[in-house]
Amino acid sequence: MTTTGGDAVRLRPPNNRLDGRAVRWWRTQWLLVFLGPVAVLAVLGALIAPARSWLLPPAGALAVLGAAGTVLFPRWWYGFHRxxxxxxxxxxxxxxxxxxxxxxxxxxxxxxxxxxxxxxxxxxxxxxxxxxxxxxxxxxxxxxxxxxxxxxxxxxxxxxxxxxxxxx
Structure with a gap:
């Protein structure tokens, strides 16, 4: 806390939010990050029959995590950035x-x-x-x-x- 002419000045949150399109921008970034590895695992699992049992489950898990992160995190971040x-x-x-x-x-x-x-x-x-x-x-x-x-x-x-x- 600082003082200006005897009046206390408190640190306050900045007033402005980011543009609402930032949420879609972040979601697209998340999709691009997760889409590549999921696609590689899924294609390899589909093409290599012996590896199917250990490639497809991680692809599915990564897809679920990526989808959850894509939906939840950008909206949450938007609420904090000022x-x-x-x-x-x-x-x-x-x-x-x-x-x-x-x-x-x-x-x-x-x-x-x-x-x-x-x-x-x-x-x-x-x-x-x-x-x-x-x-x-x-x-x-x-x-x-x-x-x-x-x-x-x-x-x-x-x-x-x-x-x-x-x-x-």
Whole structure:
């Protein structure tokens, strides 16, 4: 807790949620991760008769785990991820079991990047990466609408340009 002019200022959760399409983006990532191994095990089990009894059960178990994770985890993550940008700092809270709160003061920001991988492009999403002089690395806000991400990068660039400090 810090004080500003005698008033106590408490750390609070950032206000903004990610774009709702982030849930579908995460689900698609999960599907892609699990689909390959399940398909390989299932095809090999179907083609190699002697191995069928020990390839198909793991394929089925992996398919069930993958389906459960695909349905449950992205929605759960969406409830925990938050972000906010003020004139003073970038605030990001991520994680569901191990929550991480990152605060990047404007005076410490060195670069602002936006990234749109192929899957993010398909969902109209982007990631804003704020690089600081911190040993913990960059602060990332993944799962933003691509237009909002571009506007946010422009706003952060303008604020950091007008903020005194050397970003080191």
């Amino acid at each position: 972000w906010e940008v003020t004139e003073d700092a970038v605030y990001v809270r991520t994680g569901w079991l191990w929550q991480e709160w990152r605060i990047a003061p404007m005076s410490r920001i060195q670069t602002v990047d936006t990234v749109r991988g192929p899957l993010q492009q398909a969902f109209g999403l982007a990631t804003v990466t704020v690089t600081t002089a911190s040993a913990r690395g960059a602060v990332r806000i993944a799962g933003l609408d691509h237009g909002l991400a571009a506007d946010l990068a422009e706003r952060l660039t303008r604020i950091t340009r007008d903020t005194p400090g050397d970003a080191t």
